[in-house]
Amino acid sequence: MADVAKLAGVSHQTVSRVLNGAPHVRPGTRERVLAAIRELDYRPNSAARALVTRRSQTLGVVSFDSTLYGPASMLDGIERAARTADYFVSVASLRSLDSRSVQEAVDRLLDQGVEGVVVIAPQISAVSALAKLSSSVPVVAVGSGSRSRMPMVSFDNRAGAEVATRHLLDLGHRTVHHLAGPAGWMESRDRQDGWRQTLEAGGARVPRVGSGDWSARSGYEAGLRIAHDPEVTAVFCANDHMALGLLRALHEAGRAIPGEISVIGFDDIPEAAYFTPPLTTVRQDFGELGRRALELLLEELVGVAHTRNHVQISPEMVLRRSAGPARRD
């Protein structure tokens, strides 16, 4: 910076002024400084700036399995939003979701000097870990739906489950089976609750729930178990991947979809439209979720009075061909 100042014939402070767009710099001077900067290919040192301003311009994201479509999309949305707000994004992905790991990841980020943290951690344990995390910086959770006091943005999983279940009931199915996600996940719980409530409200019998681990494999295994159960005419799966596995198992067992069994998923992953048959599902806009999370974090950062601590986004049903009317026999 001293070099630039010398070349432009001004003091280093004036250089700093043009860099930061401070007022009261004569246009001619500004030009000379800019020219010197280009000439020397000068880049301000962010560490020095961070040291004196006490702002790192960096936000942290801790993510669980960023290989999955949901987390990856949220991360993407967060990054995009952060960039437009002129922040950098540093990621820390978790190996496992116990509260120690979450703590550790947040610590790591804090050590780096992030100004705020977004946690993509849908497990109940993770959120409770966060709740007791006395962080020096704002933290917002995303993708979960707990009732904790922590700021968070999530989908209305319950409402999503309701429309899916209702849709099936309206199609004439006597009841709807449910393939839930793994225990401990907020999404699993809320979707299951929504499903159950809808069944009860509709006066339908509530069958035993199966559960998987979100993977297609686990959906397949569940499918094997129910394929020959004549009771089952409609299944609401907690996510599309499991629905895919279920479809596969049903297909192998020779069951017609939706002729004999209707299936609805959750997420609307890009592939869902090309399953056999194309999957009726509940769409979540993960990118939007990430964006909103960052928005909320930014608000906390500037200390806006808590307008709204929880943001909920409504899911939207996508009708395709895997769900149809119940057979009248």
Add this chain to the structure above:
Amino acid sequence: MADVAKLAGVSHQTVSRVLNGAPHVRPGTRERVLAAIRELDYRPNSAARALVTRRSQTLGVVSFDSTLYGPASMLDGIERAARTADYFVSVASLRSLDSRSVQEAVDRLLDQGVEGVVVIAPQISAVSALAKLSSSVPVVAVGSGSRSRMPMVSFDNRAGAEVATRHLLDLGHRTVHHLAGPAGWMESRDRQDGWRQTLEAGGARVPRVGSGDWSARSGYEAGLRIAHDPEVTAVFCANDHMALGLLRALHEAGRAIPGEISVIGFDDIPEAAYFTPPLTTVRQDFGELGRRALELLLEELVGVAHTRNHVQISPEMVLRRSAGPARRD
């Protein structure tokens, strides 16, 4: 830090010494300092440290569409590897893949003071942008396969295409059609080259290639076009998503798979095993790829003599049910 020093009754330099594990600190003193650190919940300021050491402990990753399974997995692999090497990772995702965007993203990262950059940028234009990028820090490209001088790690896409094509030929198919990826991508080009060479080596006719944009939708559209072409008995798709769309279109047209048409994909995404039918494909271990890229970057960072500038990983064929023997009629 001064507070810690005072509490422990030592100088700030001694605190620095225990923080950095410097030798010549009496165990008793170290204990007192550690206790003071815990007591005050002190965290070293990374900006100050970066300023004086000139090392940010941060690596940058620029990624194209981190929503896709491949990039997301690589990012994940990179992050994990970076963490074990005690680096932070900062991400910048691109909107588009023109050379200006790449330039911009790398600049952004550089402004932040990263010590090195991994670019997940499979487009030819991106790599050529990198080549002329005179960066002050090491850069490695990943997932591509150009012949440029830039350090990079990639899959041997050509070899992958060869085994897939050969497999189909060995199954008795007179020739193999190809559904290529979009123009401008290194993966598209290399896979297509591998396919073509194998056909030529086997004395088979080289049919016209179709091409998609990696999406299931584009695969579906291509499928619609070839579904009624009796010439087509085997298709090698440049990725699994397009294969999924193709499968769908073929299914709708009533073509039996693999009875009438065999299909092979590329990537082995987690869902591939549950397609209808389960997809024979070529597996890429994206996580491994990311890890290796980081390894290479780390080597550059410590200035190891260029042992090997290009790392290539061999893909592996995964046999499932979508490819079978040609009908003898």
Add this chain to the structure above:
DNA sequence: GAGTTGTTTGTTAACGCTAACATCTACGCT
């Protein structure tokens, strides 16, 4: 023309840390 105001620039002092050197102790050797 002296005082007042506003614009433009420069000077100095941090920010929190580590590197380099300086100092002080304890110990062993002759």
Add this chain to the structure above:
DNA sequence: AGCGTAGATGTTAGCGTTAACAAACAACTC
């Protein structure tokens, strides 16, 4: 005892930036 040596600690000076203040100058006002 005197000296050298190594270990343990302290002191000082930066790293590159911005904040706060100071100074110089121009343009007004009355």
